[in-house]
Amino acid sequence: MAPGTSLWRNPNYRTFLGIQTLSAVGDSFSYVAIPLLVLQVTGSLVQMGIVTGLTGVASITTGLFAGVVVDRFDRRTLLMICDGARCVLYGAVAVVFLVAEPSWLIYLVVPLAGVFSMIFQVTYVAVVPAIVAADQITRANGHLYATYAVASVAGPALAGMVAAAFGPAAAIGLDAVTFAVAAVGVLFIRLAAGRPDAARPAVAGAGNVRNEFLAGARFLWNHPLLRQLTLLLSLLTFLTYGLTDAVIFRLKDELGQPDTVVGYVLTAGTVGTFVASFVVARVRGRLGFGPSWIGAFSLAGLAVAGMGLARSVPALAVLMAVMLLGTGVAGICSMSLRQEITPGHLLGRVTAAFWTIHSALGPLGAGAITAVAAGVGVTPVLLAVGTAMVAIALSGAFSSIGRAGATPAVERALEGARS
Template identity: 55%
Template sequence: MSGVEGKGSPLWRDRNFMVFWGSQTLSVAGDSFALIAVPLLVLHVTGSVAQMGLLTGLASAASVAAGVFAGVLADRLDRRRLLIWCDLARMALYGIVPVAWAFGPKIWLLYVVLPAAEAIGMVFQVTYVTVVRNLVEPSRITEANGRLGATSAAAGIGGPLLAGVVAGWAGPTAAIAVNAASFGISALGVVMIRFGQPSAARGVWQAGEAPEGQEDQEARGPWREMLAGARFLWRQPVLRALTVLLSFFIFLTLGLTDVLIYHLKHDLGQPDGAVGAVLAVAGLGTVAGSLLVGPVRRRLGFGASWIGAIAVAGLAVVGLGTSGGVPAVAAAAAVYLGCVSVAGIASMSLRQQVTPDHLLGRVTSAFWTIHFSLGPAGAAVLTWGAQRHGVAAVCLLAGVACLLIALAAFFTPIRQPNPELSGAAG
């Protein structure tokens, strides 16, 4: 074993974690109902794909906008209460839809509910990341994140299938009602648990106990508060390197799902059913990677786990473009998503371990904002390249670039087995 990561009592004996884990899994499964039901409502009433796209775009924009200040809310308010209120607000918002629809379709209501719910959901997600560290022992953070990620991925696969059954049997509004109820379950789960106090060890201090002068510096204005997370990322060598390299990784890979679908439909001539089956198998890779990240990091250490996952992901991207059959494409996609899960969960866990508690919300917001900043442009370039030059050429180029990212990481502080224990991380 390369470090302290993984020592401590088993998570299944931790009542707080088990309650939180179960309630959040049900919440994710319920939330996936809206992913199916809302587009169905729009199509049933208007028959317009354009309106569906406009609604999705507005909801995404609201989520991104909320991410700018979500970290400040998570750092300045009681996090447990914030999680509960976010869940209750989303329960109320989605609950309005089936009630209103009982008196006739109201498309305008979706343009209010969905962006508001997505914005609140972003606040919830940022706060969710900040509380995991106070929910389990420090040595179990990676394992806890892995289990939460695995069940979220599994729920994301099964939820839409069940949502389709419910929507077909009782209508899309019934599926939205299930989604609303799931947020009530999530709120109840948070009510039933208690979060521990943040650790003051290794540079992680209690909320409100920042080093002398730090709070005064952050209190100079709201913009300085929101930028505090970005400043922290830049000042920490490991987090700085991770932020930069992961931003390039997202640029190279965010459009891969579209390229995968294009490859299956255009190059291999497969029906829609085959596309769905491949994406389902790929989702199982996410589940596997989430379950493996804890043991892998315990055995190999952070650096080898992260660098190795990025390198294997690059090879999988190359394999994706050169695969000539559906089973090979599915296998390559599953390996890729499994490696992305290992790298992503290890990275998130490290941020939770080394970031001062009073900054964790803003650091999370800053990381996600920077992390995805190059993604849309990269997706456009990748898909354009696939159509112009072919999937094989684009995947070869993207895969080799991922291997270069892994090589570059070897020459940064990322390579350390236990950066959470060294001055380089914090």
């Protein structure tokens, strides 16, 4: 599509939005149903953290080769394979739990699904610049976040109701159906002929996975803004990876709320994501990347600390929305910047390297946060995590992130990367 053309006149973009919505519905069901299923089978917050941590380890390990796969093979086919595989895996859980409750199946299926989820996410990021014009990337990412939010508003609430009425396994079964429909929908996507991302990219040094992965890592390291952004996000990921488990445990165990309330609180949180998707293009355009990213994560940290002080379910729901508003704005800005800076033939590897590196501490964080919360309570943990998030975000003001305070500064960074 030519620059300035409306995104809604692009049929491939509209189809891609629909597919992403279905995948988001599936993700929202997993977001609620899997922790509830672990809690039903084991009754342990620590076991919830272990499953989350194992999924993170699987995703990080996949990141070692996901970028190479995305840059080597047809990206449309990869999207279809990833959705189809998750359909089969989650469908197996739903079927088996009709007759038994083998906890080992959860530990097997959920991390394996994380493998395909990681490949899907890297492919999705690499596909966006092949569908929309360069000046539409931030706005398109905002729309994609909006569809995620719309799907997620009803998803967690519905998952909570299904789990309360029929059990978490039934909610996971519906999750499998959404992935099946999304896999079929990928067949209708067409990437523009002649675009560098539409064809299978040529890979330098093909045959050496280590060198191909390091190509993405080297690009991150050699770019000061991306290097510092990756470092700070690694620390933030360590702190936030296990937050959902902690909030669910607090609602269920400390406040004695049923599964439906858990779904409602998480649904309310997605309202923040929805708002972020609409304001991010204006915020970044007016403030620039640095202030947008620093301010958004500072706001998220204050909300997390507030959840440690909140004593009512409505207050927790509002603060959850504020937290996701902040992380949503920061996440869209970060992803759009990488898509703008990175050459198309490297985008899969740079995306995979970025996610692998900055997520490496996530599983450790999930285990640590849930273990400490089980011992001393969720309240002090949320206060400590929120305070640390604000401190880390504000430290970005003293790095290249803070100096990227105006749009011209970002443009100079883009121009330097291209040269």
